[in-house]
Amino acid sequence: MKRAAGKAKEAAGKATGSSKAAVKGKAQQAKGELQKGKGDAKEGAKKNKKKK
Numbered sequence: 194m195k196r197a198a199g200k201a202k203e204a205a206g207k208a209t210g211s212s213k214a215a216v217k218g219k220a221q222q223a224k225g226e227l228q229k230g231k232g233d234a235k236e237g238a239k240k241n242k243k244k245k
Contacts, residue, residue, distance in 0.1 A: 195225030 203218025205211075 196222050199225055
């Protein structure tokens with residue numbers, strides 16, 4: 194969700210010429226990627242635990 198919002202914010206920033214908004218959008222996308230990675234790691238740990 195954060196990735197999509199970040200992408201929209203970045204596009205709006207680029208369209209309006211606001212480099213600050215574009216950078217904030219990129220940062221929000223990165224935060225979304227980290228959040229997704231964390232969720233994927235938790236799911237992997239759960240699956241490994243169930244296998245044992």
